[in-house]
Amino acid sequence: MLFVNDTELSLRAAVALVNSAEPPDTLTDLAQLDAFYKRHEFTGRHDGDAAELAAMRALRPVLRELLTAERDDAAELVNTLLADAQAVPQLRRHDGLDWHIHAISSDAPLDRRIAVEAAMAMIDVIRADELSRLSVCIDGECECLVLDLSRNRSRRYCSTICANRNAVAAYRARRAQH
Template identity: 65%
Template structure:
């Protein structure tokens, strides 16, 4: 879920920007079931918006560059992995406490998820959207690794374009 939320957050910076209000951030927070501290104000929104370029850089990096970015994110946060259990979640790993700010928790959770991607040499699960006008991040968790578009909108736009091209012939 951390990688999905990171890809969604990074892609939210593309046109049209889908993270412009505190309500947008509330919806993101709820959709990806974040827990812990939540300020719910404009300052938090600005701080979350500010980490989007770092997430985009990490999710589009090659394996070696991703290692350096992950290590920097964890070091910057003073991450100390610990097993925790809370709410409806059984034992799982957190590397920063729930009192830390939301942007820090997002970066650390993404970095922790990327550790598994890097160690299992699954960087091919991350790519760029096949829509030539998009450039968004695609997280492909499909069994046959066939996901090409970052969103349904990009997929539909390309399907309609292909259909119209066939009709013209």
Template identity: 65%
Template sequence: MVFTHDTEVSLQSAVFLANSALEPDTLSTVAELDVWFDEHGFTGRHDGDLAELESVRTLRPVLHELLTSDRDRAAELSNRLLEQARALPQLVRHDRFDWHLHAVSTDAPLAARVVVETAMAMVDVVRADEMSRLGVCADETCSGVVLDLSRNRSRRFCSVACGNRGAVAAYRARQASGVQD
């Protein structure tokens, strides 16, 4: 594990949200928000309505910028987001999770909790000088965020689809140049 469990979960959920804005949009219904909420282990308030969906969708460009910034900009953005939310980090333990950080109340709106948890995770990334764990997809036609939690730092694509596209393009280029596999 590169980071603590809560940091990894927050980064994974933020990357999913940032990339959900790519075509095709994968967060366009309340049902899709419900699935994301459950799959990423969120607890606390979840209104499950269109207003909540739209507030979470508006975070996507903010999260994309935060996750793809250089270290200094990520620190600046994290500080600003935490200040705007009046975040007050506290250790909590609930459900199946041992002690971890929450910085806003579980009654806060989902969008506020997402942005604060992502900013808190980025604090860990910046402090550990692990910005290289985040990047932009190697597929030239994609701007998706890549979170590389692998041991050897080998992840280059934001999704299996982009990785497959890259492999097919490389194969075709080799075939066209006469290089045999």
């Protein structure tokens, strides 16, 4: 494991939230919001209403900027997100999970909790100088983010769909040359 478990979970959720904005948008209704909440195993407050959905959708470009920023810029964005949320990091243990960091109350709105969790995760990424683990999919038709947690830093595509599309295109190009 490259990062501690809560860092990886927060990064995965942040990347998934950012990528939900790419066509087709997969965060357009309350059912999709509920599914996102459950899929990423969030705990705490979940209003499940239109205001929460709008706040989550508005968070996507903020997280995209954070996750694609250069190291010094990312550090400034982390500091801003944490200060805006008045984050106070504390160790917590709940729901069968061992000690991990929470920096905002579980009663805070979901979008603020996700922003703070992403900022806290980016602290680990920045300190380890591992920003290369975050990139944009190399598929020319895709703008999704890639979180590469592989040992050999080999992940270049956001999904098997993009990887397969590029493999088929490369195969067809090779066949056309013969």
